[in-house]
Amino acid sequence: MLAGKVAAITGAASGIGEAVARLFVKEGARVVLGDIQGDKLRRLADELGTDRATAQECNVSQEADLERLADAAVSTYGSLDVWCSNAGCYHREGVTRQDGLMENLDTADFDRQVAVNLRGVALGTKHAARAMKRGGRGGCIINTTSIAGLVVNCANSGDPVLVSAAYSASKHGIVALTKLGACELAPYRIRVNAVAPGYTATPMLAKTIGLQHLSKEGKRASTCFSLFVCLLAAKLPAGTPALSEMCTNRPAQVLPSPLPRSHIPHTTLKLAPLKLTGCALGDRMRAPLLPELEAELAKVSIMPGVALRAEDIANGMLYLASDMGRCVNGHTLVIDNGLVAGVAGYVPGLETGDTA
Numbered sequence: 001m002l003a004g005k006v007a008a009i010t011g012a013a014s015g016i017g018e019a020v021a022r023l024f025v026k027e028g029a030r031v032v033l034g035d036i037q038g039d040k041l042r043r044l045a046d047e048l049g050t051d052r053a054t055a056q057e058c059n060v061s062q063e064a065d066l067e068r069l070a071d072a073a074v075s076t077y078g079s080l081d082v083w084c085s086n087a088g089c090y091h092r093e094g095v096t097r098q099d100g101l102m103e104n105l106d107t108a109d110f111d112r113q114v115a116v117n118l119r120g121v122a123l124g125t126k127h128a129a130r131a132m133k134r135g136g137r138g139g140c141i142i143n144t145t146s147i148a149g150l151v152v153n154c155a156n157s158g159d160p161v162l163v164s165a166a167y168s169a170s171k172h173g174i175v176a177l178t179k180l181g182a183c184e185l186a187p188y189r190i191r192v193n194a195v196a197p198g199y200t201a202t203p204m205l206a207k208t209i210g211l212q213h214l215s216k217e218g219k220r221a222s223t224c225f226s227l228f229v230c231l232l233a234a235k236l237p238a239g240t241p242a243l244s245e246m247c248t249n250r251p252a253q254v255l256p257s258p259l260p261r262s263h264i265p266h267t268t269l270k271l272a273p274l275k276l277t278g279c280a281l282g283d284r285m286r287a288p289l290l291p292e293l294e295a296e297l298a299k300v301s302i303m304p305g306v307a308l309r310a311e312d313i314a315n316g317m318l319y320l321a322s323d324m325g326r327c328v329n330g331h332t333l334v335i336d337n338g339l340v341a342g343v344a345g346y347v348p349g350l351e352t353g354d355t356a
């Protein structure tokens, strides 16, 4: 479906970006892969074949890096047809979900997320459009936003939807940039669209879950996520810092490992406050553990048993990138099992029987 096309993908070393790179190459594209994780990126490019894939370290918060990435597609493979602004980040290590609230805003963290998630997309569009216009054969730009770019939930409400001001604002901004880009670039036959994934089993989600405060008892998703973290913890060597850091109310506690399933401390998990400082855990999230994340997501999915995989998001990007999506422009394709449709359709009062 992408034979003869050249694509550049940011955030390609992991998760959704990696799945997009694999799928696009399978569909006949040649790809230039950008990411800050140089080693992982080079391993992926080697695996895909150097005639098909080129790795180029790229920090999307640096305009010069984005310009180099767009130029690399043209100089290496002769054109730039598809640009995926997919790199994204959540809180930096050590910043908690509470710090994400506006009243506690960590300015440096806010600036970093906006620089990567939002400005990176704007500048990516700038340099991709420049290269595509020069090529004269149109093109397609795809931005990765999120369901957090479509709906918001107050992080202090105990709602299971994970948000922070910086993440949500930057992801909402991507939807606006996508519409603007679509209008601005349509005369050059350059389409600009976005994908909005729901909770998808990737290393980023593992880290995100690890960073949240679990402050309310009995919250279905939180409990489930906690269980998932415990299941992962059971796979880690005994005494790893992640295990002892998990329970700030018992900082010295080191859980036995492997942790028998029967020993998964539901009661401990429900003890508030149970603060997860799971960055370390997220960093240990390796491919063999992703099926476990997926299994836990499937349990809380609005579509029972169906969890989103990186490949599901990549499939949406393929549709937008290929000729199947040739008339789709300015659109945000939501891939979330219908979760946001439910949020949008929620009518306050209905649950109390008030149907007015």
Ligand SMILES: NC(=O)c1ccc[n+]([C@@H]2O[C@H](COP(=O)([O-])OP(=O)(O)OC[C@H]3O[C@@H](n4cnc5c(N)ncnc54)[C@H](O)[C@@H]3O)[C@@H](O)[C@H]2O)c1
Binding pocket: 010, 011, 012, 013, 014, 015, 016, 017, 034, 035, 036, 037, 058, 059, 060, 061, 086, 087, 088, 089, 116, 144, 145, 146, 147, 196, 197, 198, 199, 200, 201, 202, 203, 204, 205, 310
């Ligand atoms: N996983 C989810 O549940 C989910 C949901 C909605 C949206 N998203 C979005 O999907 C995109 C991909 O995330 P993922 O889930 O695959 O996570 P991931 O952590 O597996 O991959 C993200 C990649 O982006 C790279 N990256 C981070 N900062 C960068 C920078 N400054 N410059 C270049 N590369 C950088 C990382 O090194 C990593 O390889 C992100 O934009 C994320 O916000 C993810």
